Amino acid sequence: xxxxxxxxxxxxxxxxxxxxxxxxxxxxxxxxxxxxxxxxxxxxxxxxxxxxxxxxxxxxxxxxxxxxxxxxxxxxxxxxxxxxxxxxxxxxxxxxxxxxxxxxxxxxxxxxxxxxxxxxxxxxxxxxxxxxxxxxxxxxxxxxxxxxxxxxxxxxxxxxxxxxxxxxxxxxxxxxxxxxxxxxxxxxxxxxxxxxxxxxxxxxxxxxxxxxxxxxxxxxxxxxxxxxxxxx
Amino acid sequence: xxxxxxxxxxxxxxxxxxxxxxxxxxxxxxxxxxxxxxxxxxxxxxxxxxxxxxxxxxxxxxxxxxxxxxxxxxxxxxxxxxxxxxxxxxxxxxxxxxxxxxxxxxxxxxxxxxxxxxxxxxxxxxxxxxxxxxxxxxxxxxxxxxxxxxxxxxxxxxxxxxxxxxxxxxxxxxxxxxxxxxxxxxxxxxxxxxxxxxxxxxxxxxxxxxxxxxxxxxxxxxxxxxxxxxxx
DNA sequence: TATCTAAGTGTAATTTCTACACAAAGATAA
DNA sequence: TTATCTTTGTGTAGAAATTACACTTAGATA
Numbered sequence: 001x002x003x004x005x006x007x008x009x010x011x012x013x014x015x016x017x018x019x020x021x022x023x024x025x026x027x028x029x030x031x032x033x034x035x036x037x038x039x040x041x042x043x044x045x046x047x048x049x050x051x052x053x054x055x056x057x058x059x060x061x062x063x064x065x066x067x068x069x070x071x072x073x074x075x076x077x078x079x080x081x082x083x084x085x086x087x088x089x090x091x092x093x094x095x096x097x098x099x100x101x102x103x104x105x106x107x108x109x110x111x112x113x114x115x116x117x118x119x120x121x122x123x124x125x126x127x128x129x130x131x132x133x134x135x136x137x138x139x140x141x142x143x144x145x146x147x148x149x150x151x152x153x154x155x156x157x158x159x160x161x162x163x164x165x166x167x168x169x170x171x172x173x174x175x176x177x178x179x180x181x182x183x184x185x186x187x188x189x190x191x192x193x194x195x196x197x198x199x200x201x202x203x204x205x206x207x208x209x210x211x212x213x214x215x216x217x218x219x220x221x222x223x224x225x226x227x228x229x230x231x232x
Numbered sequence: 233x234x235x236x237x238x239x240x241x242x243x244x245x246x247x248x249x250x251x252x253x254x255x256x257x258x259x260x261x262x263x264x265x266x267x268x269x270x271x272x273x274x275x276x277x278x279x280x281x282x283x284x285x286x287x288x289x290x291x292x293x294x295x296x297x298x299x300x301x302x303x304x305x306x307x308x309x310x311x312x313x314x315x316x317x318x319x320x321x322x323x324x325x326x327x328x329x330x331x332x333x334x335x336x337x338x339x340x341x342x343x344x345x346x347x348x349x350x351x352x353x354x355x356x357x358x359x360x361x362x363x364x365x366x367x368x369x370x371x372x373x374x375x376x377x378x379x380x381x382x383x384x385x386x387x388x389x390x391x392x393x394x395x396x397x398x399x400x401x402x403x404x405x406x407x408x409x410x411x412x413x414x415x416x417x418x419x420x421x422x423x424x425x426x427x428x429x430x431x432x433x434x435x436x437x438x439x440x441x442x443x444x445x446x447x448x449x450x451x452x453x454x455x456x457x458x459x460x461x462x463x464x
Numbered sequence: 465t466a467t468c469t470a471a472g473t474g475t476a477a478t479t480t481c482t483a484c485a486c487a488a489a490g491a492t493a494a
Numbered sequence: 495t496t497a498t499c500t501t502t503g504t505g506t507a508g509a510a511a512t513t514a515c516a517c518t519t520a521g522a523t524a
Contacts, residue, residue: 009283012244015316015327051241054325058316082314082329084247084290093286095247097314097327166502183504184482201489207500208489398471415473416513433520439469440520 013084013093017062018049018134020080020098020141021070023105024158028123029174030105031138032069033130035118040090041131047138048119049096062099069119071109076157077101081140088133100141102157149175153194153230156215162198164210165189172232188232194220245316245325249294250281250366252312252330252373253302255337256390260355261406262337263370264301265362267350272322273363279370280351281328294331301351303341308389309333313372320365332373334389381407385426385462388447394430396442397421404464420464426452 021032033045048069052061058079067073077099084095105121122128124142129135149155155171156163169185189195195213202209220230253264265277280301284293290311299305309331316327337353354360356374361367381387387403388395401417421427427445434441452462 009246011286013247013284013286014241015245015247052245052316052327054243054245055318057318058314058327079313081311082290084284084329086287086289095284095290095329097316164502181483182502183484186503187505188481201502204491205501206491208491208502210502396471413514414471415515418472419474420512433471436522437470438522440471440522442471 011093013095015052015058016049016094016096017052017058017065018047018096018098018137019062019066019069019077020047020100020138021066022100022102022141022145022158023108023121024171024174025105025121027170027174029158029171030121030123031127033120033122033127034069035120036131037117044131045120045122045128046131046134047098052097058097058099062097062101066099066101070103072103072107075101075103076154078144080137080144083133083137085133096137098137098141100144102154104158104160106160146175146177149232151229151231153215153220162212162214164202164212165195166210168213185232192230194223194230243325245327247284247290248281248326248328249284249290249297250279250328250330250369251294251298251301251309252279252332252370253298254332254334254373254377254390255340255353256403256406257337257353259402259406261390261403262353262355263359264351265354265359266301267352268363269349276363277352277354277360278363278366279330284329290329290331294329294333298331298333302335304335304339307333307335308386310376312369312376315365315369317365328369330369330373332376334377334386336390336392338392378407378409381464383461383463385447385452394444394446396434396444397427398442400445417464424462426455426462 023030023032032048034048036042036044036046048065050061050065052058056064059077062077062079063073066075066077078101080098080100082095082097086093088094088096127138130138145154149172155168155175158171159167165186166182168189169180169182172185173180194216196216198212198214201211220228224230255262255264264280266280268274268276268278280297282293282297282300284290288296291309294309294311295305298307298309310333312330312332314327314329318325320326320328359370362370377386381404387400387407390403391399397418398414400421401412401414404417405412426448428448430444430446433443452460456462
């Protein structure tokens, strides 16, 4: 660490991770935002994030931030894109490795965060103009989600362990911003053979209750190792 | 920059970009590798890359490195993934924003690089074990290329301005590692309406010469703004 | 002039996708 | 108790896309 030019490459940018946390509730797709308590962009909303520690990689950093913000572990999280524009943070040079996470909102409990921070869920359609370049991050995250939900079984990450097919369809319709045919959707999703029928139905609704299913993760893993491709 | 805790977040990782440069020639997909002249991994091959300057973003950095290595500008280049494992570089903490580029090999002229560096094209199947975590970078780059070539017109970036349909098919077959039906491939690619027929044929081959086409970038841009999706 | 090789072309069979309507369940209201 | 209301659950026929497949043509070489 002493004799090598390499180690003296200074100055260096600061490195952070930010995480777009998606949740789905009451037929709406939502993201978790933090109101900034300090300048710059004081009072504006932003995605949760923070500095990379020297003893963790960016995945660990993103999961740590996610846990601090939501109390959730072992959730779906995936690297999204890295941002490095010279003036993206007025305080100095910061590059951000962004992530997106999909959580089951029912499991979510607000954690006691920094006093200076307030967390709130915003429906996608009601997200205000965000701090830094976070508008761009959201746009990229939405595109990734839209693209990926069609050929990877990630939608289930946003629903309870047990869900109904109409719920699942509703989720797809909202993410893809398209109406889907009820019969064709059910046919296609059941044709994968990856849904486990719990043979019990929703109670307490003033009409026929939909049946509960869950996603067969184990079977999917086996099949995908043999080259099977999920597609909706 | 003085009063804020933020600016004193040290130590910081070094930030680099690395670029997987793909070329296609003689029916083979190749990548450009640099033989390392210094430790660590002295004598091993790695992707070209270098430190992020404080006055450039990572795209600019990657393009600069690409230009220094190949003399090429205005080529297809896209961010791939960021790597940040704690021990990925034995000299210290380094995070790398990786890119991949697609170039027309015919345009390539070796640039006089560092004396300590030797550049060489390797067919994908003959790439040796690489320095750092570059094996992983290559795997991810290949997956991205395979996935993307099916729904984005990026294959053309690897061919000359004028190319023949059998050449294009050969490229697809090699990247997708699959045999494609000659008639169906031609039908589908022509059905996009995005190939311009130059009405001239390959000369000097001991059989019927294939006709030259080029890709109508302008038309593609127009169509894709109206929601058209390229697909092969 | 014959031969060789790869390019260029169309059609029928199969599969997938799309559009569409009525019966069943289960709670609520009369 | 019965009628009503709402949403779930199901099959089929027509359209569109995909697949499989064989002969003719161009152009160089022997």
